[in-house]
Amino acid sequence: MKGKNQKLKLLYLAKIMQEQTDDTHALSMSEILAELAKHEILAQRKSIYEDLAALDDYGIEIIKERDGSKTLYHCGNRTFEIAELKFLVDAIQSSKFISEKKTRELIKKLEENISVYDAKLLDREVKVTGRVKNMNESIYYAIDSLHNAISEDKAIRFKYFSWNVKGEEEFRRDGAFYNVSPWALHFDDERYYLIGYDHDKDEIRHFRVDKMREVELTNKRRKGKMKFNKQDKAKWSEQYFRMFGGEIETVTLKCKNEMANVIIDQFGKDAWLHPIDDEWFTASVNVAVSDQFLGWIVALGGNVVITGPESAKERMKGLVEKKFVE
Incomplete structure (x- = not known):
């Protein structure tokens, strides 16, 4: 006697093994037959042995091991390792341009690549300060x-x-x-x-x-x-987007020595640095001068000052003379 979904036996078997088993959860042959029966599929042990071998040949690794008197089967290698999926989930949850709804949908799709047991490990909430999710999909x-x-x-x-x-x-x-x-x-x-x-x-x-x-x-x-x-795609992108736009020009900065790391992190190793004395160095950077860039300078609390060109110095003077509180 055959079940209603007999032609789908191999597909359901693959689904059961991928969803219900992993390196720490395995199924016996009796349990596999019981799971298939839930999908209205009746099968003999011999045919399941052959089907498991076929899945393994196809690339869905099926591992057979003994546990006392029982023989257990579980799915081995996966498209993604659990550590890789955790990384992807963290990236999705922390990204503000992905909406809450789309975040849930994407994580649900990622969970389809692992067992139901490992999927619980992806139920994590990444907290990122000041991160607001996009509301529009x-x-x-x-x-x-x-x-x-x-x-x-x-x-x-x-x-x-x-x-x-x-x-x-x-x-x-x-x-x-x-x-x-x-x-x-x-x-x-x-x-x-x-x-x-x-x-x-x-x-x-x-x-x-x-x-x-x-x-x-x-x-x-x-x-x-x-x-x-x-x-120059790489330089243009770095200069234009990092400081929010404006005309690109070479700006000379006088910096405290402890600011060298900040300057290189912000502008890369292409920034030209030259020591002045034991306390200060000068840096020449190509940047899109904007209020955001000038605000970044102000935020460094006098440890970095603009020494040229005059146009950049005048813009800074105009910015600091503005009324910011009332």
């Missing part, structure tokens, strides 16, 4: 559209917004579409940026992907390849 579909546009050599159009004082989305350019040729996606400081050629501005610009709405592929081929290729 449209970013996933926008990123997918942007990748498609880049691979298909298509220009795109989208609407771009800023937050107003009421906490509402307010579209720029009076709600008109931006026409852009996408050339690269950049991930920096927990955010995705599109690097693209703005058709209307005739320049390479960056856009926060989470602030893009109604992303659409057009039938037009991309433009601005020569302008994009002129960019």
Whole structure:
């Protein structure tokens, strides 16, 4: 007599072994037959021996071992080790651009790669100070559209917004579409940026992907390849995104010696450092000068000061003279 789902026997057997067994949990042949019966599958021991061997040949490692008078079977190697999955779960939970809902969905999918017992080990909550999860899931579909546009050599159009004082989305350019040729996606400081050629501005610009709405592929081929290729991608990304944008220029800094580690961490080993005396050194860095960059200097409490160029010094003077409290 055969069960209702007899043709699915091998598939259900693989599912049972992958979900119900691991290195510390195994099933006897009687238990395997009982699990199959729950899915309306009746089988003889001999056929299960053959099926387990077939799964092992296919690549689902089935380990057979003795426990006293019983023979037990469990699934061995996995696509992911539990330590790797914990790492992925931590990364997903700590990422602010992934919404709470999508976080749960992704972790659930990761749990499908391990046993139900190991899945409990993934039930962990990573606490990250000041980390606010993204509330809008449209970013996933926008990123997918942007990748498609880049691979298909298509220009795109989208609407771009800023937050107003009421906490509402307010579209720029009076709600008109931006026409852009996408050339690269950049991930920096927990955010995705599109690097693209703005058709209307005739320049390479960056856009926060989470602030893009109604992303659409057009039938037009991309433009601005020569302008994009002129960019030093690694340096441009580091300088532009790390300090939030602005014109790139060489800035000279006078720094306390204990700030050497801070300067190299921030600007990399390409930063030019030269000792002045036993207490100070000078550093030349290429950076997009902005209020954020100047604020970073202020936060170092006088241990780093700007010595040139004059334009950067004047911007700093203007910043510190502003009224920040009332």
